[in-house]
Amino acid sequence: MKNVITTEGLNLTFQTNDGPVHALSDVNLEVGQGDFVSFIGPSGCGKTTFLRVIADLEKPTGGSISVNGMTPEQARRERAYGYVFQAASLLPWRTIEKNVALPLEIMGLSSTEQKERTSRVLELVDLAGFGKKYPWQLSGGMQQRASIARALAFDADLLLMDEPFGALDEIVRDHLNEQLLKLWDRTNKTICFVTHSIPEAVYLSTRIVVMSPRPGRVTDVIESTLPKERPLEIRESKEFLEIAHRVREGLRAGHSYDE
Amino acid sequence: MTRKGKTIPVLTIVAAIVMLWYIGSVWMNAPFEYDQAERLSKPAPAFGELVTKTMAQERPVLPAPHQVLTEIYETTVLKKITSKRSLIYHAWITLSATLLGFVIGTALGIALAVGIVHNRAMDKSVMPWVITSQTIPILAIAPMIIVVLNAAGISGLLPKALISTYLSFFPVVVGMVKGLRSPSMSELDLMRTYNASRAQTFWKLRWPSSMPYLFTSLKVAVAISLVGAIVGEMPTGAVAGLGARLLAGSYYGQTIQIWSALFMAAALAAVLVMLVGFAHAYVLRQMGQKPGGALA
Numbered sequence: 001m002k003n004v005i006t007t008e009g010l011n012l013t014f015q016t017n018d019g020p021v022h023a024l025s026d027v028n029l030e031v032g033q034g035d036f037v038s039f040i041g042p043s044g045c046g047k048t049t050f051l052r053v054i055a056d057l058e059k060p061t062g063g064s065i066s067v068n069g070m071t072p073e074q075a076r077r078e079r080a081y082g083y084v085f086q087a088a089s090l091l092p093w094r095t096i097e098k099n100v101a102l103p104l105e106i107m108g109l110s111s112t113e114q115k116e117r118t119s120r121v122l123e124l125v126d127l128a129g130f131g132k133k134y135p136w137q138l139s140g141g142m143q144q145r146a147s148i149a150r151a152l153a154f155d156a157d158l159l160l161m162d163e164p165f166g167a168l169d170e171i172v173r174d175h176l177n178e179q180l181l182k183l184w185d186r187t188n189k190t191i192c193f194v195t196h197s198i199p200e201a202v203y204l205s206t207r208i209v210v211m212s213p214r215p216g217r218v219t220d221v222i223e224s225t226l227p228k229e230r231p232l233e234i235r236e237s238k239e240f241l242e243i244a245h246r247v248r249e250g251l252r253a254g255h256s257y258d259e
Numbered sequence: 260m261t262r263k264g265k266t267i268p269v270l271t272i273v274a275a276i277v278m279l280w281y282i283g284s285v286w287m288n289a290p291f292e293y294d295q296a297e298r299l300s301k302p303a304p305a306f307g308e309l310v311t312k313t314m315a316q317e318r319p320v321l322p323a324p325h326q327v328l329t330e331i332y333e334t335t336v337l338k339k340i341t342s343k344r345s346l347i348y349h350a351w352i353t354l355s356a357t358l359l360g361f362v363i364g365t366a367l368g369i370a371l372a373v374g375i376v377h378n379r380a381m382d383k384s385v386m387p388w389v390i391t392s393q394t395i396p397i398l399a400i401a402p403m404i405i406v407v408l409n410a411a412g413i414s415g416l417l418p419k420a421l422i423s424t425y426l427s428f429f430p431v432v433v434g435m436v437k438g439l440r441s442p443s444m445s446e447l448d449l450m451r452t453y454n455a456s457r458a459q460t461f462w463k464l465r466w467p468s469s470m471p472y473l474f475t476s477l478k479v480a481v482a483i484s485l486v487g488a489i490v491g492e493m494p495t496g497a498v499a500g501l502g503a504r505l506l507a508g509s510y511y512g513q514t515i516q517i518w519s520a521l522f523m524a525a526a527l528a529a530v531l532v533m534l535v536g537f538a539h540a541y542v543l544r545q546m547g548q549k550p551g552g553a554l555a
Contacts (some may be wrong), residue, residue, distance in 0.1 A: 057448050076454055083452040085445045093467050093546035102463065103453045134547040154453075 004068060004158055004190045005031040005054060011062030012049060012216075022215030023049040024060070029209065029218065031192065033157075036184055038193045038201035039209045040247060046216020047194045047209075051160050054192065055083050068158070079107065081158040082151030086166050088143035090135040090150075096122070097131035100150045107154060121149040124183060141172040145179075152187070159191045165200070174232060177203055181230055198251075202226075202244045203235055210250035220250035277324055281314075284321040288313035291320070322515045330519040343499070350523050352500040356416055356488040357531070360423020361481050367424060368431025368480070369473075375432070376439040376465070377457065386436075393429050397422065397487065402494035419500075423487035427480035434476030438469025470546065474539035481531045489524060501527075 012024040023046045031037050039047040052058040053065060056072035067075035075081065082103075090099045097118055104114045122128050125145040135143055144164055151159060165173045177200060184191055195201050201208050202224070210220040224243060226234060234240055292312050296303050304312060314323040322330075331346065338345035371389065374381040401422050408418040442464050450460045492502025501520045508517035 055452055057451060076452065079454055081452070083449070085449065087445055089443070089445045089449055091446070091464070091467070092548075093470075095547065105463070106450075106453045106455045106459050134549070136549040 002033045003030050004033055004035070005029070005066070005192070007063065007065045009063035010050075010053065010060050010065055012046070012053060012058060012060045013062075024053070025215035025217045027063070027216075027218055029221075031190060031207075033190055034188055035207055036191045036193065036205050037207045037209060038195055038205040039211060040195055040198065040201045041211035041216075041251065042196065042213055044213040044216070045211040046213070047211050048162055049216065050211075051162050051192060051194050055081060055160055079103075079154055080156055081160050082154065082156045084144075084148055084151045084159070084161040084164045086163045088135070088140075088147040090143055090146055092135055094134075095131060096127065096133050096135065096138065096146050099135070099146060100131075100153050103150065103154045117153055117155075118149075121152045122146075124152060124186075125149045126179065139172075141168055141176060144168065144176065148180075148183075152183075157189055159189050161191065161193045163194050163196070166195070173197075173200070178232060180204065185228065198244050198247050199235060202240055202247060203230065203232075208243070208247055210247060212251070212253075219253060220246075222246055222250070280321075280324055284319065284323045285310055285313045287320040288316055291316065318512045319514055322518055326515050327518045327522060330515045331522060334519065346504070346519060346523050349499055349501050349504050349520070350527060353485070353488045353492065353502065353524070354527060356419035356491065356500070357423055357481075357484045357527075359416060359420035360487055361427050361484040363420060364424040364427030364480060364484060365431050365477065368428040368476070369435055371428070371432045372435030372439055373461075375436050377461075389429060389432050392425070397426060397490055400425065401487075401490050405491065405494050419488050419491035422491035423484040426487040427484040430476040430479040430483070431473070434472045435469055438472025439465045441468045441472065467546065470542055471539075474535065474542065477535045478532050478539075481535050482528050485524065485528050485531065 007027050007029045010024055010027040010029075011022075014021045014023055027046075027050065039050060041047050049058060053060050054067055054072060056076040065072060068078075068080050070078065070080070090096070091102070094102065100118045100121060101114045104117060109117070118131065119128065122131055125148055127142065127145055127149060130138065130142065130146075135146070138146065148161075148164065151161075165176050168176065180191075181204060193201075193204060206224050208222040208224065209218055210222065211217065212219045222243060225239060226243070289309060292304055292309055313319070314326065316322075319326070334344060334346040338347075340347050340351075342348060371381075371385060375385055376382070404421055404425070405418045408414065408421070439461075446464060446468075447460070450464055455463070488500070489502035489505070492498075492500035493506050501524050504520035505517055508514065508520065
């Protein structure tokens with residue numbers, strides 16, 4: 001299997017007024033083509049920072065990282081990934097359609113191709129028929145789906161998602177998790193997914209990367225044994241609970257809550 | 260809130276102001292009537308007579324509201340627009356300088372704000388100068404601008420407009436710097452993940468984000484543009500314009516003329532601010548703003 005992301009001894013230290021903060025320390029990781037990898041850990045463990053390093057939104061201070069065999073900067077210039085933020089970040093003055101078309105406009109695609117791709121990805125996230133609406137006319141869950149459609153629009157093989165469902169209620173979240181799995185199955189993309197929900201991580205992933213803070217490092221990498229086909233009920237199965245238990249153990253080992 | 264709910268309070272306040280004004284004009288114009296009576300060795304006028312006389316003086320200290328309204332009516336409706344005594348003629352002179360100055364000021368303000376947001380050297384150096392420019396009293400700088408430009412062979416509309424510019428670019432710079440910097444970090448990150456150029460980030464993100472800030476600044480800018488144009492008309496020898504009417508009125512003690520010019524200036528300012536307000540509402544509606552939304 002081809003590796004999409006490879007890191008070796010990755011380090012990132014922020015210089016702050018209170019002295020250096022080690023956001024990432026010696027991270028070695030490989031993400032293969034078609035993987036669904038979740039990053040889980042308490043706040044400050046560097047999971048978002050790691051995603052931002054992949055996206056070339058932060059520069060590492062040590063070690064090496066390659067994305068699609070390139071440096072993150074080259075990958076960004078080639079538009080090798082779609083990024084979904086915690087907030088939907090839809091531009092309020094653009095309709096949903098126009099929001100999804102934004103990256104395509106920037107890439108300079110023809111308007112027919114923009115239309116064709118926009119309607120295809122809106123279909124993919126179940127928002128066909130909402131293209132002419134403005135963001136404020138949609139619920140939070142629909143807005144987040146629109147932002148996923150926007151990240152899918154330019155057909156990158158890699159999808160980086162930073163707690164995309166963190167601000168949504170549990171019912172909407174379950175629904176979107178299910179849809180996301182279907183989407184992943186259909187499009188065969190590689191997905192890196194940051195979360196701090198254990199059930200979400202276990203339900204979605206083929207691999208779960210457990211991280212711990214101060215300094216941010218990887219404490220455990222769990223290969224999921226769940227089948228690719230995952231109905232929501234799978235969360236009550238013994239296998240699911242065993243993986244969830246191991247994640248919880250990993251989180252506990254990496255972090256002392258007595259501080 | 261309905262308009263109906265606003266009418267009665269507004270009218271009440273207007274009625275109160277008019278009443279206070281009448282009382283004030285009787286009180287302030289009375290000494291002149293007493294003087295007149297004394298000079299002609301007549302008995303001091305009775306109250307009823309005093310009231311009628313104080314409201315019909317030719318050069319009252321404080322003209323009564325109806326005297327001002329009559330003057331405005333006579334100098335707008337009853338005079339040809341081309342006449343030098345027409346208030347509309349003078350208002351147009353001032354308005355043209357105001358608008359030209361406003362347009363130049365807005366363009367200058369936006370240009371400076373774009374520079375400040377995109378260029379580190381400008382970010383560090385321009386703002387203090389912009390603020391300093393506004394601490395110099397406009398009355399001190401206006402005659403110099405007029406005289407210098409006159410020496411360079413430029414006279415008429417442009418020097419006055421430049422004084423309007425001098426005042427009106429300021430709120431635009433301040434508002435637009437804030438507006439162009441209003442996109443959130445995640446919106447800017449988003450543009451970065453698309454590998455958007457600076458120009459694309461500007462036109463697709465920063466510029467639309469700054470619209471509410473721009474129009475708020477423009478409302479202030481258009482009103483002070485008018486002030487600038489009026490001030491600019493004073494050192495030009497009071498030839499034409501509302502400023503000239505104000506100055507000429509004060510030379511010859513024509514208080515009614517001063518007040519009617521003042522009212523015209525106030526009405527002009529109100530109309531200009533309202534027009535900018537309509538443009539604001541229109542643009543935000545085009546941008547799909549939520550009705551009654553928070554973008555205003």
